[in-house]
Amino acid sequence: MKLAYWMYAGPAHIGTLRVASSFRNVHAIMHAPLGDDHFNVMRSMLERERDFTPVTASVVDRHVLSRGSRDKVVSNISRKGEEQRPDLIVLTPTCTSSILQEDLQNFVDRAALYSESDVILADVNHYRVNELQASDKTLDQIVRYYLEKAHNEGILNRSLTDVPSANIMGILTPGFHNQHDCRELKRLSRESGVSINLVIPEGEFLKNIKHLPRAWFNAVPYREMGLMSATFLEKEYGMPYISTVPIGISNTADFITQVEKIVNLWVPAILGKRVNYALYVENQTRFVSQAAWFARSIDCQNLAGKEAAVSGDATHAASITKILAGEMGIHVSCSGTYCKHDMEWFNEQVQGLCDEVLITEDHTKVGDTIARIDPSAIFGTQMERHIGKRIDIPCGVISSPVHIQNFPLGYRPFLGYEGTNQISDLIYNSFNLGMEDHLSDVFGGHDTKGISTKSLSIDEGNICWSPEAELELRQIPGFVRGKIKKNTEVFARKNDISEITVDVMYAAKEILNP
């Protein structure tokens, strides 16, 4: 058993449901007790979805517990098939059904006999994988299923499209800025003369999956989603894939270079010329994206050497770390992810870009680390935003877990060239607010607040400040005050001093900053 207050990644079935409800005309039936259909609420609220979320439950209640589901699951599947005529029904196991150990595959086989829809059982183990891994797995499962089906029916079309084309894999509902990213990625492709073959799973019909192999290559913009299918397609159909995350100027350029390489494999034979994106990249970097210019401007100079902490999913945390350290000259004290399963990749990505790497699913560890480092800004998830609130450090949200705020109505991609602009704004605004605050402190502005302690842990030991020392502490500009207070207290504790006087403060200062 594990004492847990919060988790970054959800349970496995959420991943399956996200994939199923991203496809068009797919219905998921959860084998779950009453109340486990909270996914519908999340989707309806977060994405402000206009249509009913195609997820229902085959309710597990006392009767099921004592006698087994019997015909319940099968009849629920057939009923849904008749009511809504989905192309596919995905029977989704939950933690409950994985302990019940009912033969769900048998239900699926039986239901498939009666139902006009295809029926499959999502193959995910609730106790071994999380939401992200499960979504990857489910997408892979559906892709395999329909390619195999097309193959058996002899309708699989393996001829490459006439013009260079790509599949975008891993755009999901409710994903962090996924919709905007997808639009940006489409623009990027269009501008480099690559047409989009399919986007899966978001908004795609299953009958089109058989066209997947027609694309020249697959683009997998996020680490967490779609890699499994991409590797499968590479192995089975020889389709190359690009797994570089096109977030930030250099990564985007890297992405386009890879596109160029792949396109040039075939295009000379078909169109009789090679493509060269160097000029495109240069123009985009100089004029469309403001990020390169921003990095040179005086604004950004002020950010140089400031400390930041980064935390999030592997994709976003690694990319933002690269942008902060590599493109903006910001000192990343700590970079971390909760994607334990992708630890190696993450370590490799942020190597040399930050002081320490923190890989954990425990938000209290993240909180304590941030409190210890005391950075000028945090870039993390909603959890880090709240940690920041408590210890008075601004935070820019860069990754899921998501919140209704992360589904802006306006266009806010993280990917591509427009994405670099958005990220620059996000970074600058986070730091700038901190700056504004400290300027007013320097000029003795609205300094009515008490001394903030900037610590997540409860004060241990009783160290009191003499009134003079406290007055002295107030003279110190707010942005370093917390740090000085903490350092002085640490010094006092080490030397068994119970009351901090002005003398102690300066003694501490001398020792700590000789």
Next chain:
Amino acid sequence: MKTLDSLAFECETGNYHTFCPISCVAWLYQKIEDSFFLVIGTKTCGYFLQNALGVTIFAEPRYAMAELEEGDISAQLNDQKELERICLRIKSDRNPSVIVWIGTCTTEIVKMDLEGIAPKVEKQIGIPIVVARANGLDYAFTQGEDTVLAAMVHRCPEYKTCNNNGKEQNKVQQFKVQTISAKESTFQPNRLTRIDLVLFGSLPSSVASQLTLELKRQSISVSGWLPSQKYSELPGLGDNVYVCGVNPFLSRTATTLMRRKRCQLIGAPFPIGPDGTRAWIEKICSVFQVTTNGLEERENKLWKNVQDYLQIINGKSVFFMGDNLLEISLARFSIRCGMIVYEIGIPYMDRRYQAAELLLLQDTCKKMQTPLPRIVEKPDNYSQVQRIHELKPHLAITGMAHANPLEARNIDTKWSVEFTFAQIHGSSNARAILELVTRPLRRCKDSFDSISQSLSKQGMIS
């Protein structure tokens, strides 16, 4: 019960959306200030809690998950040792006066003997442990509170009476819910001087004191609340203690109070809306043979106060999809406000515990000359949506899963969960209920009506 015949009850498939009952920790940990709620379940439970409870999760809540891992399920780990370890940590971190273990579907399925383990762990760590099985296999949403309160009844101290004579005689009536006629109850004259009335149901403290005050006006003093603000202040219960519920979903608690603590249950409508509050007070007064004073004038005045809202909803129709068991009371109140109720969906209907409320619903329909609504137990959301499309009610009271899709199809909706968290009890909170009910009807939408009939995407595709 005979009079209920004319109300139509139906039962559907139970394929409806509601919150998992473990959500009760959200309001109960806030209510019981010195408690800690430990939900023993899986990632699924934890994910639900953190998403459903939104921002409270960031405020160092006094609840947590004991997340079961594969080793726990396959019994490779010892449940008692694991729970002891976790509870010791909670003790050192927060030092609560009580730890409430919330059993979930998983603990039910693997048959974890929480009730058996609790006394042992309690002994080890020196903190009382209350076990409540608030799982989705058996219960819906607010019924979670019911299971917790029912478990707490056992921890209430025994009420010391000076008069034990009535014990044997009372036993006969213990199981009888006094809905039909209070005068038949075993009223003893000596209680006029000393009334032992305990109210049960978790309410925000300001609402609890409003209700206490309302009764005080009728010279009835409330001797305690279950739950109390602090675990250490649980009310004394026993033979001659009268109990009355303030919420419609507390039938287990009521049963436990009667059967285990031999309390006398006052079956009254629930104090929701001015009409409900008045009926509630009147019923309590009649049990104690207290003549009420000025109730009618007070009710009339309160109705007058909300005239502006009543004008908005008068004659409008409403459809309750059903997910929190407040539906009967809210429907009764809406009808009294002049609305027409097409359907009352409800997860579970205890006709005995809600008898007085059902009676009042019927009377209200007669009084307002509206047809009796159909009451649908364990509704089927899919069929309900079809009915909503046919009936086109002015307002659908529904969960968040259906709210946006219905809005996109031009059906005004009110999110039902808000009724659980808003202050709706007592006569003066009628405005709060109406504020919620009328909100969707007060929005300015006319400007968009000309643009599009339906904002749903689905129609456009096919």
